[in-house]
Amino acid sequence: MSATQMMIVAGEASGDLHAASLVAAMKARQPGLSFSGVGGPAMAGQGVELIFDAGRIAVVGLTEAVGHLGDIRQAMRLLEEELTRRRPALLILIDFPDFNLILAKKAKRLGVPVFYYITPQVWAWRSGRVRTIGRLADRVAVILPFEQEFFRQRGVAVDFVGHPLLDVVPANLSRRTFRSQHGLAEKTPVVGLLPGSRRLEIAVLLPVFLKAAKLFAKRHSEAVFLLPLAPTFTTDDLAPFDLAGQGLDIRVVADQRYEAMAACDAALAASGTVTLELAILNVPMLMAYRVTPLTWHIGRRLVRLKHLSLVNLVAGREVVPEILQYQVRPARIYEELEKMMTDANKRADMLNGLALVRERLGGPGAAARAATIALAAAGVP
Numbered sequence: 001m002s003a004t005q006m007m008i009v010a011g012e013a014s015g016d017l018h019a020a021s022l023v024a025a026m027k028a029r030q031p032g033l034s035f036s037g038v039g040g041p042a043m044a045g046q047g048v049e050l051i052f053d054a055g056r057i058a059v060v061g062l063t064e065a066v067g068h069l070g071d072i073r074q075a076m077r078l079l080e081e082e083l084t085r086r087r088p089a090l091l092i093l094i095d096f097p098d099f100n101l102i103l104a105k106k107a108k109r110l111g112v113p114v115f116y117y118i119t120p121q122v123w124a125w126r127s128g129r130v131r132t133i134g135r136l137a138d139r140v141a142v143i144l145p146f147e148q149e150f151f152r153q154r155g156v157a158v159d160f161v162g163h164p165l166l167d168v169v170p171a172n173l174s175r176r177t178f179r180s181q182h183g184l185a186e187k188t189p190v191v192g193l194l195p196g197s198r199r200l201e202i203a204v205l206l207p208v209f210l211k212a213a214k215l216f217a218k219r220h221s222e223a224v225f226l227l228p229l230a231p232t233f234t235t236d237d238l239a240p241f242d243l244a245g246q247g248l249d250i251r252v253v254a255d256q257r258y259e260a261m262a263a264c265d266a267a268l269a270a271s272g273t274v275t276l277e278l279a280i281l282n283v284p285m286l287m288a289y290r291v292t293p294l295t296w297h298i299g300r301r302l303v304r305l306k307h308l309s310l311v312n313l314v315a316g317r318e319v320v321p322e323i324l325q326y327q328v329r330p331a332r333i334y335e336e337l338e339k340m341m342t343d344a345n346k347r348a349d350m351l352n353g354l355a356l357v358r359e360r361l362g363g364p365g366a367a368a369r370a371a372t373i374a375l376a377a378a379g380v381p
Contacts, residue, residue: 007088008037011096013197013232014273016040018164025371090378104136113138115377123150130154139377161369162362169280173262189223192267197230211330225250228257266340275311279357284350286321286336290328319353
C-alpha cells in the first residue's frame with residue numbers, strides 16, 4: 001500500500017469542485033501526495049490523474065442512468081483495477097452514492113481505508129444507506145448543518161465540516177464591477193440562466209428557460225440574460241440551442257462565472273448546488289426540477305421531504321419558489337420571475353431568507369477541516 005497515493009472519485013461538476021479544494025488542502029499539508037480517480041477539470045487542475053471523465057457518467061434520475069450503463073461499467077472496472085494495482089492509502093468518495101458505495105465495498109475487501117466526504121442525500125430518500133455508509137466508511141464528513149444529527153440518530157458518527165462552497169464562492173463580489181466591465185447599466189434588468197451541469201438537465205431546462213426569458217423580454221425589452229457556463233461545459237455544447245437566434249440579449253460567460261452570477265438581479269436555476277452558490281452571492285432565484293415521468297413517479301413514492309431545494313431545506317422554510325416536473329412551463333417560470341423582479345415585499349422576504357441560509361451554512365474552512373480528517377484516515381501525519 002502506497003502511503004502517498006490517494007484515490008478520489010467525484011461524479012459531477014459540484015463534486016469535482018469540492019474534490020479539487022480538498023486535494024489542494026491535503027497537498028498544502030503534505031506536498032508529496034499524489035492523486036488519481038474520477039472527476040473533471042477542477043480536479044485535473046489540481047494535478048489529479050483522471051482515470052475516467054466524470055462528465056460521461058453524471059446523470060440525474062433512475063431511468064436516465066440506463067443510457068450511460070456502458071460508461072458506468074467501464075469506469076467501475078478501471079477504478080477496481082487501479083485499487084487492486086496501486087492499493088492507495090485512502091479512497092475518498094464525493095457523493096455519487098450508487099457508484100461510490102460499490103467501489104467502497106471493493107476497497108473494504110482490499111483493506112483500503114475509505115473517507116466519505118459529502119454524503120448522499122440519505123435524509124431525502126433511501127435512508128437505509130446510512131448504515132451502509134457507516135459500515136463501509138472509516139470516516140464520514142457532512143456539509144449541511146442538519147445532516148450530523150440525522151446520522152447520529154441512526155447510530156453513525158460523522159463530522160460536520162461546514163459547506164465547502166464558502167471556501168470557493170467569493171461572498172463579497174460587487175455586482176457593479178462585472179456590470180461596468182460588460183457595459184451593463186445599473187438599472188438594466190439582468191437575469192441569470194443556470195439550467196444545470198449535466199447534459200440531460202440542460203437539454204430539459206434550457207429550452208423552457210429561454211421561452212420564459214422571451215416572455216420576460218416582452219415587458220422588459222432592455223433585459224440582458226447571462227448564462228454562466230458550468231465547469232464541465234464549453235460554448236460548443238450550447239450550439240444545439242441556437243442562442244443567437246432567440247431574439248434575446250444572451251451573453252454566455254465562461255471565465256467569470258461567479259462574477260456573472262453576482263451581477264444578476266434574479267436567476268432561473270436547476271436544482272442542486274447552484275442554488276446554494278446563488279444564496280451565498282445573495283441573488284434571488286427560483287428552482288426548477290424536471291426528470292422523466294417514470295423517474296418522477298418513482299421518486300414521489302420514495303422521497304418524503306417538504307422541500308426539494310437545498311436553500312429551502314437549510315432554511316427550514318420556503319425561501320425560493322420550487323417549480324417541479326409538470327409545472328416546469330415557460331408561463332409559470334415567467335410569472336415567478338416577474339414577481340422576483342417587481343414585487344419589493346417578495347424580494348425583501350427572499351433576501352432575508354437567503355441571509356438565514358448563509359448563516360446556517362457555517363464559516364469558511366471546510367476543505368481544511370476535511371483534509372485533517374482525510375490525512376488521519378490515511379495514517380499520514
